[in-house]
Structure formats: C-alpha cells, structure tokens
Amino acid sequence: MVLSYGLGVDSSGVLTRLLTQPDVRDFNLDELVVITAGTGHEWPKTLELASQNMLPLMASKGVRYIQVARRGPQEADGVDVTSDSKRPDALQLVGNWTLANEMLDGATVPQTCGDRICSQHFKAFALDTVIAAITQGQPYRHLMGYSVHEQKRATRDSLYNTGVRQGEYPLISWEWSRQDAHRLLENTFDTQWIKSACVYCPFALSTEAGKTATLEQFAADPNAGLLALAMEYTATCLNPTQGLIKGQRLLTLLRSSGEAGEVLTMFAEYLAAVPWAVYEVRRTLSPRVDGRFNYARSIQILHAGARTDMHKRLKTSAVALKTPVSVGDPRFPDDQHPRLWLRRRHPDPRNLPTQADAEHFITIAPATAVNKTGPGFHTAWASASQYKLAV
Structure with a gap:
C-alpha cells in the first residue's frame, strides 16, 4: 500500500483520516508506505504545517515515510x-537537482498548459523509481489525493494501472471535497492548511485570490519572491x-501592488550583482x-561578463549585422528586454504553411541559462530555413 503525499490539503486529508480513523481503511498501518517527492521549493508555510503536524502523527503510528528527490537533470542520474x-x-525535500535548477538551466518557467512536465520530471519519475524499488514487482495499491471534484484527474491516472499497480482515490470513494479535507485538518490540528505549491507556481497566479495569497507569502518570505522573479x-x-x-x-504585478518593496529591492540588487551573458x-x-505545435530551441552563449559590458557587446553586434536593437516586444506591453x-x-501560427516556422535573435540576460539545443531542433530549423519572413 503506497500513498503519494504531496503535503497539500487533499493528500494531508487522506493521510490524516487513514491514521486517525481506523474504520475507513482495510489494511494495517504496517502495510502502508507514504512517499513525498520534492521539487525543492515548497512554500515555507506548507513545510511548517507538515513538519509540525503530519510528521508527529506518522511517527506516533510508526508509519514508514520516504522522502525522495531527483539527483540530476537526466533520468539516468537517478534519485x-x-x-x-x-x-x-524533519522534512528533507531539497535534493541535488531541483525544479528551479531545471528552469534556470533552460531559461524557462513552469507551464499551466500541456503535459505538466514539472510534475512528471520531479514527482512522477521520483515516485515511480522508489515505488519500483520497494515493491519489487509485487502488486500494490497506489493511493492518490484527488478530491470528488477531480474525477477527470483520477480517470487519467487510472490509465497507468497495470497488472501490478492499482490506483485508488480515497477522497472520491468518501465523496469528499477539498472543503471536507480542510475541515478534518482544522478539527484535528487546530490550524488552517494551505494548498501545496512551489513558490514560483503559475497555477497559484492564475486567479485573483491566488495572486493576493502569493503577494502575502512573498511579503513573509522575500527570498521566495526573488527566486520567482x-x-x-x-x-x-x-x-x-x-x-x-x-x-x-509577475514583475509587473509586484511593481503595481505597492506591497513588494523588499522583494523588488532584492531583485534590483540581484540584477546588478550577477554575471550576464549575450545569448543567441x-x-x-x-x-x-x-x-x-511542436517547439524546438537552440540557446548559445556568445559572451559572458558584467551587465554593462554585455550591453556594449549587443550594440557592437547590431552595428556589425546592420540591424538595430529593439526594446520590448509589441505582443507583450510589459516586455522591456533589448x-x-x-x-x-x-x-x-495558424496560417503557417506545412513547414516549420522560426525566430532568431540575440539578447542579453543574467547568465543562468546554459548552452542547449533540443533533439529535434536541427531538422526543424532546416525545414524552416526553406522560406523566410521579413524581419
């Protein structure tokens, strides 16, 4: 019996009820293994809630709790x-390779659309690796914290069932919503639980309530805001x-909020202190x-050094290529990058011909991204190079 524990309201509700109400489970607690896969940057409040409440509860029941993190950027690196x-x-969820490492390395951010690669890379892979090690090919039941309003997620998860793995969804079986889980946690621990998320999670910023809550948490933990920015x-x-x-x-939101002075000061100091690079x-x-669409990208560092020197390098390239430097992108009013x-x-892009389309530019940025070329890039670039739109 394996429970994927994400530290948030739903999975905390499942775990709390299983540990405190024996009549709702059909297994002994010595058969249960609870596993958390860490991305590396949970909100401090979430970590505090789990540390002060869930860890003592698991310890009092003698439940086996495994914490796991990725070891490196490749799956071959293991966990x-x-x-x-x-x-x-104690919670020990920061490994050698965090989600922030991956995002900064690739000059990207987590996405709210598509296949939720961040969850696949840092949760699903790590969990599956540990589960395979502890079950040794034997059949197991996999408990997931999907609420009664998340039937689609449960249905999608059930597609991963095999002759060995059987997904189960206690909250759905109990007909429990997130509010029911909230109520149990409040009654059990006399505290308000919060949704589990990384400090730079775009889902938390997708609603007005989420933006307000994020700003409040950045005020309490400016370092989290600095990392996101x-x-x-x-x-x-x-x-x-x-x-x-x-x-x-996010930078525009913080500047307009009037409540993020410390975060913005730290961010300005960060931009002034870190090395910069000229990127193609x-x-x-x-x-x-x-x-x-399928996307592919190539990033190459042309020069690295101080911020002012990289500005000069960009201007020198503009003269050599007889192309002016433009500031900002008309598609995004708050974009001010050269x-x-x-x-x-x-x-x-809906009017594209059958070949690939492409874009190509040189810019400057903090030197956190590395040289990287996607596996399908060269083929796509060769196809896109058969025609060219006016610059």
Missing part, C-alpha cells in the same frame, strides 16, 4: 532517498511568451496534425 523512517522528525526574468529575456502569469509578468536564441515551431532580431516568426 536520492533523502529520508526513510518510521519516526520522521529571477526565474521569470531570464525566461522572458530569451522568450517573451514565458511569463509566470498569462498575459502579464533560435526557436522553431512545427505544425502538428492535431492543430497544435533584442537584436534576425528573424521573426509568423504573427499568426
């Missing part, structure tokens, strides 16, 4: 079990579409039969 105990007394800034330098908020930048960015998008555009992609 690190940071803790494995029936008397857990640093991640977004480099990502938007290298790709104007990569903001943490749809249609808006090439990106392709290839139409798919389902109407969506770029030397060598090729722009089609303004409406």
